Amino acid sequence: MHTITAVLLKEFKDGRRDRRALMSAFLFPVLAPVLVYFLLTTIIELRTNEEAITIPMVGAENAPELVQWLNERHVTLEAFNGDPEQAVRDQEVELVLIIPEDYQYRLADFETIPLTLVQDGSRTDARQSIVDVRELLHAYNNETAALRLVVRGVSPQLMQVLSIQDQDTASRQERTATALNFIPLYIILSAFVAGMGLAVDTTAGERERKSLEPLLLNPVLRYHIVLGKWLAASLFSASGMLLTLLLCIVAMLQVPLEQIGMDFSITWQQILLMFLGMTPLALLASSLQMLLGMFAKSFKDAQSYIGLLNFLPVLPMLYTMFNPVATQDWMFAIPILGQHLLLVDVLGGTAVPVIAYFLSAGTSLLISVAIAAATAKLMERESILNN
Amino acid sequence: MIEVNQLKKSFGQIKAVDDVSFTARDGQVTGILGPNGAGKSTTLRIIYGLLKQDAGQAYVDGIDIQSQRLQAQQRMGVLPDSHGLYARLSAREHIQYFGQLQQVPGELLEQRTNELIRLLDMENIADRRTEGFSLGERMKVCLCRAMIHEPHNILLDEPTNGLDVMTTRTVREIISELKSRGVTVLFSSHLMHEVNRLCDQIVIISNGKVVSSGTADEIRAAAGDDNLEDAFVKLVEGI
Secondary structure, eight states, X not given: OHHHHHHHHHHHHHHHHOHHHHHHHHHHHHHHHHHHHHHHHHHHHHHHHHTOEEEEEEOGGGOHHHHHHHHHTTEEEEEOXXXXXXXXXXXXXXXXXXXXXXXXXXXXXXXXXXXXXXXOTTOHHHHHHHHHHHHHHHXXXXXXXXXXXHHTTOOGGGGOSOOOXXXXXXXXXXXXXXXXXXXXXXXXXXXXXXXXXXXXXXXXXXXXXTOHHHHHTXXXXXXHHHHHHHHHHHHHHHHHHHHHHHHHHHHHHHSOGGGGTOOOOOOHHHHHHHXXXXXXXXXXXXXXXXXXXXXXXXXXXXXXXXXHHTXXXXXXXXXXXXXXXXXXXXXXXXXXXXXXXHHHXXXXXXXXXXXXXXXHHHHHHHHHHHHHHHHHHHHHSGGGGOO | OEEEEEEEEEETTEEEEEEEEEEEOTTOEEEXXXXXXXXXXXXXXXXXXXXXXXXXXXXXXXXXXXXXXXXXXXXXXXXXXXXXXXXXXXXXXXHHHXXXXXXXXXXXXXXXXXXXXXXXXXXXXXXXXXXXXXXXXHHHHHHHHHHTTOOSEEEEESTTTTOOHHHHHHHHHHHHXXXXXXXEEEEEESOHHHHHHHOSEEEEEETTEEEEEEOHHHHHHHHTOSXXXXXXXXXXXXX
């Protein structure tokens, strides 16, 4: 026990004095709030701009009432000249609304007026605009029809069997979800970045500077040495990660998220549970880095292997992006994915069952212990001293 | 006391150590002499518990090194072939780290650290980070950390390699001092004059085998040559 502490304290001291490692460990958390703030305000801006709809129109002069109604709803109308079909096909415009010339006659005769919405159904990016325009036209239709009924002494409510209120449109959710995917990615990545310098220094670094042999000459069990080093690297990793998490939360509380219909709040209890669920990720990241570090003979060598490890945090994000299935409890038990889902849910304001925190923590902890044990085994090998 | 009996160690096809036996006694300086690649370092590494022999036994103060590595390592102070230091720790921190790993209790550790710093004349560098230390200064740190637990056996792998005259002298003085305290000193070297001057007993190794052992006089007699260097060459080349 005494020797584990000695190794831990020495490595911690060594790490604290390593400016380069310290920079990379704490630049990440410090940048976190800036990134979150920038990301979220950009989304809010995008979402606010989305309200403004522009409709290219042919024959606007035929339906001045409709034009006025649309203008009152802050819709920009553009007179369109040329071949509407060609323009839509060439993706010059997303859609064109054609008002027939006999609009006024038909209106006067209470005939149905055919409006044409030229569109390209295969264009996914235009779909939202088409839906928006269609909704607007429906609303106008309903309003005008209701007026006609009122004139005839009939309650417009007779026409309204159902009232459907769409609140969220798909694109809104998607954009918010993407943002909420990046923040967890950043936090998980911080666990990998913050402890990396020390994890490499205590393994490949020891070999490179030829200090491993003198160290192993001491009457200390190899797993004590590995444990001390691992805990020191994990301490760095965990403090970097938890600081990033905290700063992200602080930043999210500062951004006017209600403008995009998001409601973010977090309790101290949730924060503590998050710490519990997340901390084993630091142990996992450090143990993986140390295992690879043991194989490497130099710092540079190790960094090229370990750089690849940084792709691991991206995997759960890709998984959740391409498999947008509902989160199930077992998913929390998969290391990294579990923490990713915890972050997505908690930062997204979804309640997470308490068991999820323990599942995330438990499996990551078990796996990291197994990896650290493998590192200790590697340390036992004679060939570890070969340069 | 260090006893080595019919030690064998191969790396793949290469027989690095092939039947090495000798005894290094308390209060004596034993030198292992041999050309580069003769198996000196491998023999020492088996003794200080970093390599496991394929056959034979190695004991430190009667403790079997292979089966009781930790107990054996507590009785040894080693200056290995690698002299790596941690650039961001001071000389004093190095010595104390190794003292802690050897489980020297706090107050005693403080006291011994100061003694060693004085003994090796390191007062001016003790609290400086080791980055930028000269070879001699680095060697002094290595020596201190090998001796912090006052081991009964000291093993030195080519201790004066690359040192300047002043530091070489200091190392020699320390070896004499240790000897007078009754410590077993075992060191390897390929420097004839050094071995001749310091050692009570010399073990000559070539191609993983002991080709001759005894005092300098005995070796000269065995080779039939008055000059130790000539005797060494004769023995090694098997003429």
